Amino acid sequence: MxxxxxxxxxxxxxxxxxxxxxxxxxxxxxxxxxxxxxxxxxxxxxxxxxxxxxxxxxxxxxxxxxxxxxxxxxxxxxxxxxxxxxxxxxxxxxxxxxxxxxxxxxxxxxxxxxxxxxxxxxxxxxxxHTDVSHSRGLLDPLTGLPGRVLLLDRLEQSLVRARSRGTLSTLVLIDVQRLAAFNAEHGFDRGDDLLTTLAGRLREGLSDEHTVARYGGDEFAVVAEHPNGTGEEIAEQAREVAGWPVRIGRKRVRPGLRVSWVTTDGQASVHSVLARAEQQLQH
CATH class of the missing domain: 3.30.450.20 (PAS domain)
Structure with a gap:
């Protein structure tokens, strides 16, 4: 403390x-x-x-x-x-x-x-000022998405609103599988292109009210608020828009994705929500 x-x-x-x-x-x-x-x-x-x-x-x-x-x-x-x-x-x-x-x-x-x-x-x-998020390191420099620090703040705010309004908050994690092998085969520049493409698809394919962030080197996250339901529909939508084939040179590659999601009424802590989503992602 x-x-x-x-x-x-x-x-x-x-x-x-x-x-x-x-x-x-x-x-x-x-x-x-x-x-x-x-x-x-x-x-x-x-x-x-x-x-x-x-x-x-x-x-x-x-x-x-x-x-x-x-x-x-x-x-x-x-x-x-x-x-x-x-x-x-x-x-x-x-x-x-x-x-x-x-x-x-x-x-x-x-x-x-x-x-x-x-x-x-x-x-x-x-x-x-216009560059505050970049100067504080809050935006991912590759994709332009909120980074991990800003994601945690957005998730915390979402949990607070869920508690106070009686709504639900869902965290979705999307893991890009075998990214290291992809980089080894196609090069790191192609790997960066893949991540940038997936970031753009998630940002454009999901609701403007959702927060789409880069959670880690090969992981994205989505924070969404909704009045009812389990959040499964949001997770499936994220899987669908990110899973379309990507053109790499002359090839079309379908990214391998693992997706997990956790829905809460806001009573759980940020770290417990993240831990549960990560645990589900591994299984």
Whole structure:
């Protein structure tokens, strides 16, 4: 568990105010219910709110916060509880929409902290530029898909939404079999072409609401949310679109694929969902 110790703002109010007012990143300190206890002007500007609105929880008409896929974000209480339960940082891209204003794209880092023996959440907000995902290593450089780190965040968000909304979350893993043998026969460039082709097929052949990611060197992953069912239909759709023959030089090669899937109501942890999907993939 990684928990930071910070002094209480009430004890060091002048120092605290001077410190956070001089920062170029947004800062919010919240309790376990997501109530903002302290903040700075940068955070308010990024959230397209006035500082008093942040502190009181007031939101103007039409104001919305969504993730970078366009899906509504879990409320702050859910995210604060998630961070405090895990005791580890959480990083999430978010988009703030307010009528008549341009979209505000933000990267939010959540940290569990202790203030006078009480659990609190420290949020650091930064404006997102077009290359933020590449600069943070969140996108796979070969396929352009979200990488493993961003996949874990997307899966965590999906589980939170499933718990809060009474829906289901499905993780699908797709393993490209005998990739090493393929590289040995056709060359690594052809192997990269194969992975890039499969990535494009998964991204274009599945719903825009699904997250398609590169999970490992020869594995892809899909995170999907749905109101009911087992997720088997999503897994079969992924198998179908990725399993079409691929032209390699003058040959048409049908990729060998293994597919596993796990569906949960959100009560399972990210790592337990991944472990179950990997175990099923091996069998």
């Amino acid at each position: 990684s928990v930071l110790e910070v002094a209480a703002p009430s004890q060091l109010a002048p120092v605290w105010d001077e410190l956070i007012s001089g920062l170029t990143v947004g800062v919010l300190l919240t309790d376990e219910r997501g109530q903002v206890l302290a903040t700075n002007d940068v955070a308010a500007e990024l959230m397209q709110l006035v500082k008093s609105d942040l502190l009181t929880g007031t939101r103007p008409a039409g104001w919305q916060v969504r993730d970078d896929t366009g899906a509504p974000m879990p409320d702050w209480a859910e995210l604060a509880g998630q961070v405090l339960r895990a005791g580890s940082p959480l990083s999430i891209p978010m988009v703030i929409a307010r009528p008549g204003q341009p979209l505000s794209r933000i990267w939010a880092d959540y940290h569990a902290v202790q203030v006078q023996g009480r659990s609190r959440v420290l949020m650091l907000l930064q404006s997102v």
